[in-house]
Amino acid sequence: MNKGNYQKLDNDLKQLNAKIHLSKKEKEESFSKINKMIDEPVKTSRHSRINWKMSMVTIAALMIIALLSVPILINPDRYLTDPPNASSQDSTIKTDEGMEVIVEHQGNFTIHHIRLVVFKDGKQVTSPTMMNADMSNLAKDSNMIFHFLEKDFPFDGEMKVEVVIFQSEQDNVGITLKPSMIIEATKGAEYHFAITGSTIKQARLMKVE
């Protein structure tokens, strides 16, 4: 989806708000109802009624949970142990295909473009760069999504990721943010990092939990 479509979606969402509103008559009717309810004396006692529908649903849900729990109770080792490749990081979410690294610009400084450098055993395997199509600076709170497929490089366990930020189109050196991050390269993983800091000197990379 290109930038124009994002803008269109944002505008359409804003316009949706204007479509829904109460008429003047409805507004006044509602307000009279509120006032009427305010003026009604507060009831001191309440007769609780059993909500049969709610109770039945709760019982059914508990029975389903109990049935599903039986295999876990019988063989807890099988179900409660993490699979060998499972990541415990909250910032990792499985996606359908490939692997995604999302870098969010939360810093209070200018970033023109971002480079993601991926290393395996100390060797650089890929280093894609991302910038706005119109060459404008990246907006604060914007997300850069780096999508990798297995054909780009083999998804081979632990890999190191460095984020390098560039402040202008002419900037050839960039600033490599600390700390670098370790990711588990697996098909379907999604990693979310944020660039933070009040000034460029304080720029740091953090994991979004």
Place this chain on the structure above:
Amino acid sequence: MEVLDHNKYQHLLNQLYEAYHNDIFQYVFFMLGDYNQARDIMQDTFLQAYHHLQTFQGENYKGWLSRIARNLTIDYVRKQRPIAYFLEVGSTSNINESSPEQIAMMNESEKELYLALSNLKHHYRDVIVLRKIKELSIKETSYILGWSENKVKVNLFRGMKALKKELNKVGYIHE
């Protein structure tokens, strides 16, 4: 409550209602997709607010009212569809069933957008309605939802991704 207090709070309620009734109504409507129920919950929101005006210490009335409205909406959904709520199933709102004139007058792409929004998980819909439709700040959204600002950002990002996926299914946005 003394008579003087009653008048004072009644006056404040009038001002709050005048300023925010539509915001609260719209927020609940986009969460539920039911025009009449949204109206009822909007009324209950102001009624509850009136009874707690005395104890409210903050300054952001709009955020406070939105938070009350959200709690009432969640209570309502839990009572109506407890299983669906816990399984995070999107609302099944149907344009033809909840059809005030305004929805009927939406154009095709607006209806598609409205339906796609209804099909999202409620926590995605929640954050999109507040940030993108009601245009509240991250801080206000974070207060209303009771989430950290970071959680708001991450859920907004993922929610928008899910929304675009829904919209792509109906050809709303072409790649």
